C-alpha cells in the first residue's frame with residue numbers, strides 16, 4: 568500500500584511540510600496504473616515462490632528491462648515484493664492479495680478497476696451534471712462483463728467470512744432472492760447453510776452468462792436459479808424468506824434506491840429478512856479508510872451511472888414498513904451490513 572511513510576515523513580506530514588497533492592494526483596495514480604498492468608501481465612505469479620533477477624523477470628514477462636526494473640522497485644517500495652541480494656520475490660502481503668492461488672486473491676477486482684480508467688476521463692462531465700454521458704453497462708464489451716462478475720466475486724470472497732454468520736433467515740427458509748447477485752456467491756453460501764432453501768439470482772443476462780459456471784462448480788444448480796432482466800422493471804418474485812441487496816443501493820439515486828427497498832419489503836413474507844450491504848457514509852466523520860472509501864465509491868458510481876453512496880440513517884428512513892432495522896459494521900473499513908426485518 569502506498570504511501571508507506573517513514574517516521575521522518577510522518578513528522579513532515581504532521582507539520583504540513585509534505586506536499587501531499589503530489590502523491591495524491593501523481594504518485595498514487597500512476598502507481599495504481601502500474602499495479603493494474605502488472606496484475607494483467609501475471610508479474611506476481613512470475614515471481615511467486617521464486618527468486619529472480621530483473622533480467623529473468625523481464626524475459627518471462629516479455630517486458631523491457633528498464634520497465635521491469637521500475638515496476639518491481641515500485642512494488643518493493645509499496646511492500647508487495649522484496650529484494651534478496653540482487654533478486655526479487657513476493658512478500659507475504661503480495662502473496663495474499665496478488666497471487667492467483669491465494670484464497671484472498673484480488674487480481675480480478677484490480678482488473679475491474681482497470682476497466683474504470685477510460686470512463687474516468689469524462690468524470691468532470693459527471694460531476695457537473697450528476698450523471699455520466701452514458702451508463703456503464705452501455706459501454707461494456709463482453710470481456711468487460713466477465714471482468715465485472717469476477718471482480719465482484721473477489722470482493723464477495725473477501726467479505727463472505729464476516730457476513731455469513733450475520734445472515735440469519737427464518738426457520739426452514741424456502742426462498743431467497745439475490746437482487747443484482749452477479750456471481751451468486753452469497754446465494755450459494757445461503758443455500759449451503761440452509762438445506763431447505765432455494766435461491767433466485769437476478770441480474771442482467773450479460774452478467775448471468777458468467778454466473779452459470781460458478782453455480783455449476785458449487786454443485787447447487789438445482790437450487791440456485793438465474794433470472795435475467797432489469798430488476799427495476801420486472802416484478803420481484805414474492806413470498807421470500809430472505810432478500811439480499813449487496814452493493815446495489817449505491818447504483819441508484821436516492822428515490823430509486825428507496826423504491827427498491829420498499830418493493831423488496833413487499834416481496835418478503837412477514838418475519839422475512841432483507842439484508843442490504845453497501846459502502847455507507849459515516850455520519851461521525853472519523854478519519855481513515857471507513858470515511859474515505861464510501862466517498863470514492865460514491866464518486867465512481869456517480870460517474871458510472873449517476874448513483875451515490877448513502878448513510879445508515881438514510882437507509883433506515885427508507886424502511887418505514889419494517890418491524891426492525893439493525894446495523895452491523897464489518898471488518899472491511901467502510902462496509903456496512905443492514906438487517907431489515909419485515
Ligand SMILES: C[S@@+](CC[C@H](N)C(=O)[O-])C[C@H]1O[C@@H](n2cnc3c(N)ncnc32)[C@H](O)[C@@H]1O
Nearest residue numbers: 719723747748749770771796797798799813814
Ligand atoms: C456492484 S455489483 C454487486 C454484485 C453482488 N451483489 C455483490 O455484492 O458482489 C451490482 C450488480 O447488480 C447488477 N445490476 C445493476 N443494476 C441492475 C438492474 N437494473 N437490473 C439487473 N441487474 C442490475 C449488475 O449487473 C451487477 O452484477
